[in-house]
Amino acid sequence: MQSLDDDQAVEVVTIPLAGKSTIADHMVIASGRSTRQVASMAAKLAERIKAECGRSPRIEGLPTADWVLIDAGDVIVHLFRPEVRSFYNLERMWSFGDAPAAMPEPPRTGEQPRT
Structure with missing residues (x-):
């Protein structure tokens, strides 16, 4: 997650999948x-x-970079352009009725913190 923060990813959401799916323990969704x-x-x-980790993750979608999937084993990361993310709405599909854990964005210079 630190790497995404460093690269100024927006709307980073983590969805826990442990016990709900066998594909991974966590899913991370973020936009560029x-x-x-x-x-x-x-x-x-x-x-x-x-x-x-000493091993390369599987990556899909890098040539067009509208939606890039990174499979790191226990964690799957989806990186989207905002329009594509909105269209597929993975948060809703994978939340299983739980609200996804959104990471709040820090206020930009000159803005008041969100309450």
Whole structure:
């Protein structure tokens, strides 16, 4: 998650899947502002996973970077352009009636903190 924060990912959501699905224990969904940012976030995250885990994650969708899926074993990361994320709405599909755990964004310079 730190890598996504460093790359200024927006609307980062974590959905716990343990006990609900056998595909992974957690799903992370985040957006980038453009295909270029999505591709950059995906490449940096894949490098970090390889450095920390010793194995390269599986990556799908990198050439177009509208929706990039990174399969890191116990964690699956979906990186989207905002329009594509809105269209597929994975948070709703995978939340199982639970509200996804959204990470609040820090206020931008000059803005008041959200309450």
